[in-house]
Amino acid sequence: MNQRGAQMLSPCPGPNPAQHPGDGCIKAVGQADVIRNQFSGATFERIIDCSGKCVLPGLVDAHTHPVWAGDRVHEFAMKLAGASYMEIHQAGGGIHFTVEHTRKATEDELSRALQQRLERMLRAGSTLVECKSGYGLDLETELKMLRVIERARTSVDIGISSTYCGAHAVPRGKTATEATDDIINNHLPKLKELKLSGEMHVNNIDVFCEKGVFDLESTRRILEAGKEIGLQINFHGDELHPMKSAELGAELGARAISHLEEVSDEGIVAMARANCAAVLLPTTAYMLRLKQPQARKMLEEGVIVALGSDFNPNAYCFSMPMVMHLACVNMKMSMNEALAAATINAAYALGKSDTHGSLEVGKQGDLLIINSSRWEHLIYQFGGHEALINYVIVKGKVIYENKRCETMSSY
Numbered sequence: 001m002n003q004r005g006a007q008m009l010s011p012c013p014g015p016n017p018a019q020h021p022g023d024g025c026i027k028a029v030g031q032a033d034v035i036r037n038q039f040s041g042a043t044f045e046r047i048i049d050c051s052g053k054c055v056l057p058g059l060v061d062a063h064t065h066p067v068w069a070g071d072r073v074h075e076f077a078m079k080l081a082g083a084s085y086m087e088i089h090q091a092g093g094g095i096h097f098t099v100e101h102t103r104k105a106t107e108d109e110l111s112r113a114l115q116q117r118l119e120r121m122l123r124a125g126s127t128l129v130e131c132k133s134g135y136g137l138d139l140e141t142e143l144k145m146l147r148v149i150e151r152a153r154t155s156v157d158i159g160i161s162s163t164y165c166g167a168h169a170v171p172r173g174k175t176a177t178e179a180t181d182d183i184i185n186n187h188l189p190k191l192k193e194l195k196l197s198g199e200m201h202v203n204n205i206d207v208f209c210e211k212g213v214f215d216l217e218s219t220r221r222i223l224e225a226g227k228e229i230g231l232q233i234n235f236h237g238d239e240l241h242p243m244k245s246a247e248l249g250a251e252l253g254a255r256a257i258s259h260l261e262e263v264s265d266e267g268i269v270a271m272a273r274a275n276c277a278a279v280l281l282p283t284t285a286y287m288l289r290l291k292q293p294q295a296r297k298m299l300e301e302g303v304i305v306a307l308g309s310d311f312n313p314n315a316y317c318f319s320m321p322m323v324m325h326l327a328c329v330n331m332k333m334s335m336n337e338a339l340a341a342a343t344i345n346a347a348y349a350l351g352k353s354d355t356h357g358s359l360e361v362g363k364q365g366d367l368l369i370i371n372s373s374r375w376e377h378l379i380y381q382f383g384g385h386e387a388l389i390n391y392v393i394v395k396g397k398v399i400y401e402n403k404r405c406e407t408m409s410s411y
């Protein structure tokens with residue numbers, strides 16, 4: 001913590017932590033001496049002296065595709081040579097390439113890969129991440145991916161919001177209408193059954209609403225059917241072409257829409273009115289050399305702007321500190337705006353801002369301790385988070401401690 005403030009974590013669900021078992025929530029936030037007095041009789045599992053350091057909320061990554069097999073480094077070379085994302089996709093690469101490999105992978109292989117990726121995200125400061133399916137497209141593989149995400153809830157100490165993204169691409173051999181019918185008639189009823197039986201905890205529904213993928217009408221049908229079974233609407237829209245996805249999302253009560261490089265002015269206003277969050281993905285706009293989304297205009301209009309890493313085989317980045325840096329430089333966000341977008345606003349995009357995303361009494365004790373007296377170093381030092389993040393704490397427990405940063409971060 002910096003010199004002026006302090007946070008007190010569990011174990012302690014009441015005012016006197018000594019009398020209560022831990023619930024992993026924040027018990028007090030304020031001046032160090034006031035808190036010290038307040039808890040003078042208490043005993044703690046662990047006390048960390050944060051003098052000269054900063055305490056930040058754990059970062060929230062509002063958009064990731066972390067379950068897949070088969071990397072696409074060869075496509076990176078193709079893109080550098082001038083091929084566009086859609087050219088590769090339409091030639092059977094891109095998402096289709098990943099689908100082919102993910103269908104062949106076993107559940108254990110996918111679980112191991114996911115676990116390692118989530119651990120890398122944790123070490124980069126993310127304590128809550130959205131995780132999408134979407135490289136199966138058929139029911140069997142989509143369910144395999146969702147089960148892998150479900151397993152990670154217990155095997156990794158990171159918070160997870162799970163998203164069904166069966167409409168990530170139109171599977172080979174099907175039209176978009178046939179794929180839409182399959183999702184509505186077969187995938188969603190099965191998800192509803194698994195949700196009701198408690199076997200799966202899927203939170204959100206996603207569609208890639210894009211020219212040559214799912215058009216506005218198919219997107220509407222899928223999202224409405226998902227909402228009907230209790231999923232939050234959180235989808236890809238207005239990325240490569242203006243689709244009026246923002247207008248549709250606002251009308252359907254979407255919790256969030258991602259990308260939005262090609263959103264219309266009317267769409268921005270509609271999202272602001274509907275409290276629909278914009279999840280901006282600076283790595284993708286950078287990687288694909290897309291037009292940058294209009295973050296400034298969105299903020300001026302009152303849109304809730306969140307950030308995500310979009311980790312996927314196309315945009316291979318685990319690091320929300322780097323995402324914040326890109327948002328500042330390329331989207332002209334201030335460092336304060338980027339931090340809010342990577343914490344409380346990202347939590348909002350996942351429907352979790354009551355419990356996550358800020359350091360407030362009663363919220364989950366997810367936080368980072370930065371080895372610097374100015375938190376802005378986390379954004380300023382591009383790619384430097386490994387030397388800055390001293391501790392990652394989830395539900396009041398230290399889950400990553402980086403002793404090396406004590407000697408590294410000031411250089």
Ligand SMILES: N=CN[C@@H](CCC(=O)O)C(=O)O
Pocket residue numbers: 065094095098208236239284310312313314315
């Ligand atoms: N645009 C659609 N989906 C992903 C990319 C997925 C992929 O290329 O594998 C995205 O958000 O960038």
Ligand SMILES: [Zn+2]
Pocket residue numbers: 063065236258310
């Ligand atoms: Zn995506």
